[in-house]
Amino acid sequence: MHAVPSTNETTTGEAPARKLRGDWTPINYDLRDTWFPVSHSRDLCARPIRRIIHAQPYYLWRENGLPIAAEFHPQRSKGEALHLSEFTGGSGFYPVVERYGYIWAWYGNPDAADPLQLPHIPFLPEDGNIPGYTQRTVRFDATSALSVENLIDLTHADFLHANTIGDGISESDVVEVEWTSETVTRTRTVAQKSVAPIMRWVGGVRAKYQDFRAVLHIHLRSNVCISYPRFRPGYDVPNLQPFLPVGKHRSRCDVTFNTTAAPAPFRYVMPRINYIIQPQDNSVVRPQNQRYFEADERLDMHSRFDKPGTRYRYQMEQLAERQAAGQFAYGSDAEPGRDISGLLGMND
Structure with a gap:
């Protein structure tokens, strides 16, 4: 695991060459094994x-x-x-x-192919015995890597989805990023955040503010996103969002929100939030995806708030370079199937 460098440094401390936006075309990352x-x-x-x-x-x-x-x-x-x-x-x-x-x-x-390389998902039963109401399927008019970038983005949810999962008002907001050669993990810890509207309307949370900790663990080769948000007061909303790379303008996401520990009606309503969130996300990623394939020389800009997304891009580039050189084996730091309960904060 590593701490993330500033956005204008590489892991060696050397300033990287500036890249044109055309250098980052997510569909190029056809990662195998x-x-x-x-x-x-x-x-x-x-x-x-x-x-x-x-x-x-x-x-x-x-x-x-x-x-x-x-x-x-x-x-x-x-x-x-x-x-x-x-x-x-x-x-x-x-x-x-x-x-x-x-x-x-x-x-x-x-x-x-080795079953030991399956991701470990500690909040889902291995035998798949989970109610059907926890599962939904949504689609995005964007390549899977861009769909993942949208999920990583720290600010989009506070604005794009403010009417359902809450705005960006808080007392403090701390972001940490860790990674291996095969994964990127973003942890966001927010104190005294405005209560998520869905928890107020459906979950019965009457407080004005709540503390929020969300861990997003991403498997780079498959773009399988394992997410564990925790709201206090409120409920844990563990979910799996695997972005299947259908093509350069399409990704499919068979989602599971394991809300079985939450009370009714929240446990039934929360998984259905995908049908509200997806159109909002798609309105952003659809036009953005097309711009990656337009011939121009505008820079693909980012700010210091985009550290998780920048790290994701960098790790994807490194993995793609290894595979282009014929190196498909998993590194010693990878362990896709390792127990991530502690990393997600489930043991806290």
């Missing part, structure tokens, strides 16, 4: 469904209750020529695991 949660488990049955990862097709269905992931539709015509790729080693079938209420499919060299 990782598990993607491609579907909620409850959505998978004998009837095939289709998903896309970086333009690579995945057909999913169940046989005898077990999940199958393949490059081809199971009802293809007999004798039809199949064009199988390196992603299945010529077999046509992807490695697949069912855990935490999701179907996880491997993207990359199938010989490297």
